[in-house]
Amino acid sequence: MESEHQDLATEFPELAARISTLRVNHPHFAKRLAEFDALTAEIEHIERNDAASGSSSLEEMKKQRLALKDELYRILQSES
Template sequence: MQTEHQDLKKEFPQLAARMDVLQQSNAHFAKAFDEFNALTAEIEHIERNDAATGESVLEQMKKRRLALKDEIYQIASA
């Protein structure tokens, strides 16, 4: 099942400038942001290429990405 690419700055345009600042000034935020993007790329690769991975592994990756998205949003909107 192919899903739409998740780009946090496009999804939350009102927070894009704040995310840019936080990426430079907050190591924890930068790490979470980078991990989110890496997971997104890996998930998209698996879905695009029907790569051999267990459904539970993919589901765990998506749950982790969602948790990171929530964390990033909370930090950026604080």
């Protein structure tokens, strides 16, 4: 089952400018955002190709992505 693309700026359009600023000026945020983007690409690749779409490893990856998104959102809120 294919899901919608999970881009942080799409998820939080009201914070798009802040995301761009932190990507450049906040090394930890930039690193975690790169991890989020890479994990999203990997999940989307698996889902597109139906490889192990119901596997526990895919579910674990989705949980990891959600944890990253939560962390990124907390940084966005604290750095405002």
